[in-house]
Amino acid sequence: MFDTFLFDLDGTLLPLDMDEFIGHYLKEVGAYFQDMIDPDLLLSHVWAGTQAMLNNQGDKTNEKAFMDVFGNCIKGDLALFQKRFDSFYDDGFLKIRDCTETSPLIKKAVRVLKEKGYTLAVATNPMFPKKAVLHRIEWADLNPDDFDYITSYEQNHYCKPRLEFYREVLEGLGKLPHQCMMVGNDVEEDMVASRLGIKTYLITDHLINSRNNPIICDYQGTYEDFYSFVCKLPEAGRKPD
Secondary structure (H helix, E strand, O other): OOEEEEEEOOOOOEEHHHHHHHHHHHHHHHHOOOOOHHHHHHHHHHHHHHHHHOOOOOOOOOOHHHHHHHHHOOOOHHHHHHHHHHHHOHHHHHHHHHHEOOOOOHHHOOOOOOHHHOEEEEEEOOOOOOHHHHHHHHHHHHHHHHEEEEOOOOOOOOOOOOHHHHHHHHHOOOHHHHHHEEEEOOOOOOHHHHOOOEEEEEEEOOOOOOOOOOOOOEEEEEEHHHHHHHOOOOOOOOOOO
């Protein structure tokens, strides 16, 4: 019996349209740096750094993978750009909240799981700094303190859909695959956790299946279905009646 839930963030805990979210993000980050670098050039460098994170083999954090490549792309002092990025996530990034929503049902589901004693983690793709992840958890009207582990680019070394990403999360939690369930809306990035023996629940409200892969999961349903599912679960550590 599993006693731990790993939650995707964007499109799962935090309802949003990913394309709209990324579009707003790129617009805001370009505007925030326009006095330092041409926005189009900046975005090309950001994508290069993003690709470095996706290809990270685990010998460095995702933050370092990004900054190593980004620093080689720019003309100027990387430290100044790092300082501006840090400021952006306390300022310009907050404007992106307008393209996100909240789900009372996912909030209630998290509360029920906490009351039943389940361990909870935010297993978002660690391509943002922790402060950006914490902002998005709060936008979902959730409390970051409810989660025992939260992925971020400062501490993690892999990205979804690599299985090493899930192994790192399990290690951080001190859990084995059979003790966990991954809840997410992306068929490729989230449901791949099943290959390690992690149970999976596909949230269909903001379903992403960009490659039209066969849908293979243990459970699937809407936010309402998931809430009903967790309400029927036994308390953590107890076998169902």
